[in-house]
Amino acid sequence: MxxxxxxxxxxxxxxxxxxxxxxxxxxxxxxxxxxxxxxxxxxxxxxxxxxxxxxxxxxxxxxxxxxxxxxxxxxxxxxxxxxxxxxxVTWKKNVAAGLGLAVMMEMIYIIMTAAYPSAHYFSRSGYIGTIENLGVQLFTKFLLPFEVTSLLLTAAIVGAILLAKKKMD
Amino acid sequence: MIPLQYYLIVSAVMFVIGAVGVITRRNALVVFMAIELMLNSVNLTLVGFSAFLGDASGQILVFFVMTVAAAEAAIGLAIIIALFRKKLTVNLDEINILKW
Amino acid sequence: MISELSIALVLLPLLGFLFLGLFGARLKNEKIIGFLGSAAVGISFILALFIFAQMAAAGPEQRKYTVNLFTWFSAFTGSPGGLSISAAYQIDQLSILLTLIVTGVGFLIHIYSIGYMHGDPGFWRFFAYMNLFIFTMLNLVLADNFVLMFLGWEGVGLCSYLLIGFWYEKKPAGDAAKKAFIVNRIGDIGFLLGMFLIFAAFGSLNFDTVFAGASSVSRNNSTMLWICLLLFLGATGKSAQIPLFVWLPDAMAGPTPVSALIHAATMVTAGVYMIARCSILYAAAPAALTVVAVVGAATAIFAATIGLVQNDIKKILAYSTISQLGYMFLALGVAAFSAGIFHLMTHAFFKALLFLGSGAVIHAMHEEQDIQKMGGLKKYLPVTYRTFLIGAIAISGIPPLAGFFSKDEILWKTATGDQGSWLLWFVGLLGAILTAFYMFRLVTLTFEGEPRFDEHRLHPHEAPKTMTVPLIILAGLSIAGGWIGIPHANALEHWLDPVFAPAQMKLLASESGSTGLEIILMIVSVSAAAAGIYAARRLYLQYPGKERAAAKRFPVLYRILSQKYYIDEIYDAVVVKPIASISEKILWKGIDKGAIDGSVNGAASFISSCAQLLRKVQNGVAQFYAVMFVGGILFILTWLLFR
Structure with missing residues (x-):
């Protein structure tokens, strides 16, 4: 092992x-x-x-x-x-847990029976996860989403302040 | 080498645990934590596929998911605080105005 | 030039209607309203005269114009079964004649109405409706396709409804209006079905296309027979023939100028015009012509017998109108189309005159309509008396007044035409005697003898100028109007010949009688009319009580006649009551309340009880909704796995 x-x-x-x-x-x-x-x-x-x-x-x-x-x-x-x-622990919770269990079983079944691509790319993965590679990707291919994320965070900050304020006026 | 399926199974199990937590717990904060659990299990799936397909997009997506999760945590916790101020409880069974 | 004029001719009354309808209530001044309403029609008349003059100046070949306004609606044009209807007017010898009658007589009646309707709170409404009537009637007359004609047809029906029920606060007026509308609707179904059949047979509803197609179909074709019979059903409704005449006597509940214009001179002749317009279709189905002739003759004599014993001045004139319309249909039925149109024209003159005269009498007698309570009005109403007498002589058929020429031509054609027969001629002659009799009964009882009302309490007075002038003009027309149709110098027949020639050709019509026979028949009919007049004057002037004695001697006959053969009662028992009871017991209580309402209400209460169950799902707990999510995921996964 x-x-x-x-x-x-x-x-x-x-x-x-x-x-x-x-x-x-x-x-x-x-x-x-x-x-x-x-x-x-x-x-x-x-x-x-x-x-x-x-x-x-x-x-x-x-x-x-x-x-x-x-x-x-x-x-x-x-x-x-x-x-x-x-x-x-109520019967409702048991039903919910049972539902979850059923979903899990089905997901595992699907995962086990599905076909997968061959793993030869795995050798490349050591390079993919580096800060260098991700940085290049973020600032070239994914530049627009990256910038939009900043807007999202700004909105989240404003929203959090507004919601958590003591007086809503 | 660990096959991709194993990661996916771990992810699926964690996802379902999170989902069961969301639908059974009455404490809004715990429900919130369970949601984080579900998000993380999905991240594991993304990273797994990224590694096994040799494509960085999956990891970039995880990056964005984390950003969204951070924003969501800020907003969600602010909502919980506002709710607690108004109703003095975080018990979801008592917060049932989402109807009609 | 002609096209602009004709558009203006049609639109002027519409403008009058719109203006009076929108602003009439605010115009307090009756003079302005009356002037505007009359002017709209008067200018139309002048334009029509101008067009007529231009047509007369042009050669016979150029006397037909088509004015295309716009495409009204179309469907699948260019492919077989396609339909394209345009709002287009066709001006030819026949339609210009009708236009002249409608606008000319209409103008006189508008002038008359200024005096007659004076002081009525609905003065502006009356003129607005009258202008709308003229507009729709012109559409009917000038249309160049069946659909636009139907629009006019329905439009005049609507105006008739509105004007019969003009005094809607009186229940009889409202009931009469509804009756007229509903009875006309039965006829309209015939017209509509006829139109559908025409479209199926010829693939078009344009007059020119249809008539061109009809001139080449074989005679005695069953489709043509059905088309003609259905169109004739429409005509019986509008023109008050057996079996749909019942609405016209009741329609007298409207104001008298309305009775004169709509229910005597113009609208009721629409059926005659329609059949004359479709003469070529009828020529292709001689059997239908025979039906028209028989129904016309039967109506002529039937209505005349009822007219003998009526006591309401307007009812007598109404039955007389029905009877005269019967003559027109008789003429059409024996393929004497121009004779029918001729009688239509002369009838428009003298019947409008008689109705307006009766309006003057009613006016003078303070809304009294029972002729048994009149008498001796000669000295109070000299102008009315003289003009009314002219009208009565004209309708009776005494030469040289208008009615003689038109009626005599009809009788002559009936006797000798290919489609006619001596039996129909005899019926027509009998009708002529009766007509002369009841008209002079009316004149004698109304104007002559001793007054049968309280002369100290009631002071009848002559009508104002606005009413008497139209009377005088119409009297002049009733005298001279027939001279354009003098036998052997028949200008009218010559004028209309291009319109009816194809039909005559298809029927291979020929005249078999000789001039000598014609003169003999003329003498017979004139002496018959004179006999009727003499009998009426002798009976009612010299033996005033005789009528009651006669009534006592033949009580059953008298009762049947005065109750109008119980036709209304029969229709009520056979048609109205069963329909009403079926409607109430089965359709309303059974189907509507039980089945339809029941199913609708049942569906609603079913949904609402389902919703009562389902609303429990919406409990407002977000976690429960999350459970539903998970259940949904489970379901979808299961579906995908095991489908």
Whole structure:
């Protein structure tokens, strides 16, 4: 067993386990912490796919920025009546979980039975994920979407400020 | 070398866990986290295909997804704060005005 | 030149209608309204005269003009079965004659109406409707295709409806208007179906194309027979012939000028005009001509017998109109088309005169219409009396007045024409005697003898100038109007010959009678008319009580005649009541309320109960919607996998 496959199995099992814990923990803080673990596992999986840049960004943006925002909000909203959030296992939830399970089975079935292209490009992938390559791509082929993204972020900043302001006037 | 299918299966499992989280949890914040989970599982798929097809477009798309996710997190959390101020709860069962 | 003039001729009354209809209510001044309304028609008449003069100056070959305004509608033009209808006017010898009658008589009646309608709150409305009538009638007359003619046909029907129900606050007027409209609708179905058949047979609705096609079809063709019979059904509706005449007597509920213009002089003759226009079609189906002749003769005598015992001055004239229209159809039926048009023209003069005279009488008697309550009006209404007497002599057929020439020509053609027969001639002669009798009964009871009203309470007075002048002019026309059709020097027949020649040729018509026979028949008919006049004067002047005694002796006959053969009652029992009860019991309560309303309401309540179930899905919880998403994904994946 190569190091690569060991890394894949370890990271993917931890990732799935942490994902389960995210949606099952009662306390949102705990959920958030398990989500961070999940993000780290994904970053590791990106590395096994030779996507260095994405892996770094994953940790910086998700685990760093977004999760800080989450934890900050959880702390900010001081849930006074936490008992209303007490999660119970009801039949509705069982139905929902059953639905999800069925969808999962079908997706796995499709993934297992589909035809795939031969993997000979994989050798090239070490170059694809470099910052250099992605930078060239972003500023040439994907320049317009990249610039539009800046507009989106501006809009998001304005919207967030407007929504979170104390008085809506 | 790990075959592409394995990555896809991991992604599918995580996606479904996220989806089940979205439809079962009552806490809006946890639902939000589950949505992030779903977005990340899709990112894994994109990166996997990118690597196996030798095409950088998948990774560029992940980059954009992350940007959108950041924007969405900012807006979504702001909405949750505004909602909490108004109704003093983040329980989705009690927020049921999205009808008629 | 002619085309511009003819467009102006048609549009002027329309402009008059639009102006009076839009602004008439604000124009308080009756003089302005009356002037505008009359001027629109008067100028039209002058234009028509001008066109007529130009046509007369041109040679007989150049007396036909087609004025194309615009393409009204078209479908699949260029391919077989295609249809193209243009708003186009055809001015020829026949249509210009009718135009002159419509605008000329119409103008006089407009002038008369200024006096007659004086003080009526609906003064402007009356003139607006009258102008609209002239416009639609001109469309009917001048149309160069069946569709535009039908537009005019329906338009005059509408104006007739509006004007019969002019005093709509009176229930009889409203009922009469509806009756006229509905009865006419039955005839219109015939006209429409006839049009469809024509289109199916000739692939066009243009007069020229259809008539050119008809001149080459074989005689006794069953399609042609059906076309002619259906068109004739339309004519019986508009021209009040058996079996659809019932609306005309009731139509007298309208103002008297309306009765004169629409229900005597012009609109009711539209059927005669239509059949004369389609003479070539009828020539291809001689059997239909026979039907026309028989129905015309039957109507002539039938209506005349009813007219004998009526007491309402306008009703007598209405039955007389029906009877005279019967004569016109008799003429058409024996292929004497120009004689029919001739009688149409003279009848327009003297019947308009008689109606206007009766209007003057009614005016003088303060809306009294029962001739049993009149008498001795001679000294109060000298002008009216004299003109009315001229009209009565003219309609009775005494030479040299107008009615004599036209009626005599009809009787002559009936007796000797290829399509005629001596039986029809005899019926016509009988009708002539009856006509003379009931007209002089009317004159005698109204104007002569001792007054049968309270002379101290009621002071009849002569009508104003605006009313008497038209009477005098019409009286002049009733005298002289027939001179254009003097036998053997028949200018009118000569004028109309190009229009009717193809039909005559197709029928291979020839005259078999000799001049000697013609003179004998003339003497017979004149002496018959004179006998009728003499009998009426003797009976009603010298033995005033005789009528009641006669009524006592023949109670059944008298009752049948005075109740108009119970035709209205029969129609009511056979047609109206069953339709009404079927409508109410089956169509309304069964089908409409039960099936249609039931299914509609049932569908609505079914949907609403389904919605009551489905609205539970819309519970407002976003997570539930997300569950639906996942369910949808599951469904789609399953579908894709296992289809």
């Amino acid at each position: 190569t190091l690569e496959s060991v890394m894949f199995y370890v990271l993917s099992s931890i990732g799935i386990a942490s994902a389960v814990l995210v949606v099952t923990r009662r306390n949102p803080i705990i959920s958030a912490l398990w989500l961070i673990v999940n993000f780290f596992c994904l970053a590791g999986l990106y590395l096994t796919l030779h996507a260095q840049f994405i892996a770094v960004i994953q940790i910086l943006v998700y685990a760093g920025a977004i999760m800080v925002l989450f934890v900050f909000v959880i702390m900010l909203l001081n849930f006074r009546d936490e008992h209303t959030l007490f999660e119970r």
